[in-house]
Amino acid sequence: MDTSLAYLLGKLMFEIDRAADQLLQTQVGISYRRFLFLTVLQHCGTVTQHELAVALGYSDPAVSTMLVELGKDGYIQTTKSPEHARKRLVTITPKGNEVVAQGRYLLDSHFDQLLVIADIDAHHYRELTERLHQALITKMKEK
Numbered sequence: 150m151d152t153s154l155a156y157l158l159g160k161l162m163f164e165i166d167r168a169a170d171q172l173l174q175t176q177v178g179i180s181y182r183r184f185l186f187l188t189v190l191q192h193c194g195t196v197t198q199h200e201l202a203v204a205l206g207y208s209d210p211a212v213s214t215m216l217v218e219l220g221k222d223g224y225i226q227t228t229k230s231p232e233h234a235r236k237r238l239v240t241i242t243p244k245g246n247e248v249v250a251q252g253r254y255l256l257d258s259h260f261d262q263l264l265v266i267a268d269i270d271a272h273h274y275r276e277l278t279e280r281l282h283q284a285l286i287t288k289m290k291e292k
Contacts, residue, residue, distance in 0.1 A: 168259070186205065188249050190225065190245070195240045225245055
């Protein structure tokens with residue numbers, strides 16, 4: 150029986166996420182979910198809590214809970230918005246930036262090793278992945 154490409158991609162993503170979580174927890178001391186949260190925040194810069202929720206695709210309450218945890222660990226800081234007192238601005242701290250840098254290096258190294266083991270050209274794989282990502286974004290905008 151032929152396995153569908155959609156199933157194989159889903160299975161690959163699941164295994165990559167699980168491996169990333171294990172690597173980050175053992176080597177950096179942070180979960181993959183928290184790492185992604187910090188990575189998105191680093192990419193966005195200082196944003197409101199709601200803007201961060203939208204960027205992550207999470208609910209506002211889920212982001213609020215994560216902000217408390219990440220704040221306790223010193224990875225982010227929140228301040229009241231000067232324009233709107235009810236809004237909170239979220240900023241990644243230098244400690245958070247360091248964790249993102251460590252995690253990216255670790256995950257990039259691990260993925261590079263996988264490509265070598267599988268005898269896959271990294272540049273070609275990147276190009277295909279970028280094309281698929283763009284096609285997905287375009288298709289989702291059509292809805």
